[in-house]
Amino acid sequence: MPPTTTPFRQIRAKCDRTPATTTLTSPVATSINTHDREDDLITVYQAYNAAIATAACAAQRLDASPRFKLTRMTWVKPSWCWMMYRAGYSHKDANQERILALRMRRADLWALLRMAELTTRAPSPTITSDAAKVAGGASARNGKAGHRDGNDPAKDGDIVKDRAGESHASGVKSDKVKVQWDPERDAHIEKLAYRSIQIGIPAALAARWIAEWIVDITDVTDTARELKMTLDEEPTIADGELVERGLCPVEEEIVVPADLREILRMDLPDTA
Helix, strand or coil, rough: CCCCCCCCCCCCCCCCCCCCCCCCCCCCCCCCCCCCCCCCCEEEHHHHHCHHHHHHHHHHCCCCCCCCCCCEEEECCCCCHHHHHHHHHHCCCCHHEEEEEEEEHHHHHHHHCCCCCEEEEECCCCCCCCCCCCCCCCCCCCCCCCCCCCCCCCCCCCCEECCCCCCCCCCCCCEEEEEEEEECCCCCCEEEEEEEEEECCCCCHHHHHHHCCCCCCEHHHHHHHHHHHHHHHCCCCCCCHHHHHHCCCCEEECCCCCCHHHHCCCCCCCCC
């Protein structure tokens, strides 16, 4: 185990294991599991508008809708709670009103991350509170055409800078996979003492990711909304109880190969 700085970087995800491996039985987040196989399925999340999500689930192809564009970077995240934070439990706006769970093989996730470089984020001049980002009621901005999902961490006005210092705004083309580490959230969207990964898939790789690396697609919007309703009605409910009710998935810390830990800078002291 690497030294545990606060916050430190780790990848936690819902992992569906192949039959030859040990099955998880505990209804709570688990520690590192050593029974890892390349065919294990790792879940990542994205948020889309209704047209894109409906077509994607029906065809089991993320690009099934003509409104899906392969011309911009698309961001995925393995953390359910971070997805809830980013999309406001699906209530943030019309372009993030449907939450999709995408499963991909562990080996393909590692292949994707081996093409990655880290980004850093410059603060936005406008400070937005956590409460405003996840207002309980729908605040959809209707009438907006096109594909703007809730996956771009720069979309709220931040500028992303890579390690070479090059800045680019949301939507600018890039041929590199981007990785960003942000403070993890619990189901109440409170910050936790470690960082969660976000993965930016460039347009140059999007077609391959969609055609070869996404195993299946599930709409989990109803679960997100039921989670929000439960939190509103029972504000002191524990995360473990939410897992038992099926409103939060079991997420375990995934063993990351040593070469990837170096690429992702997982063991460096956190200075943010």
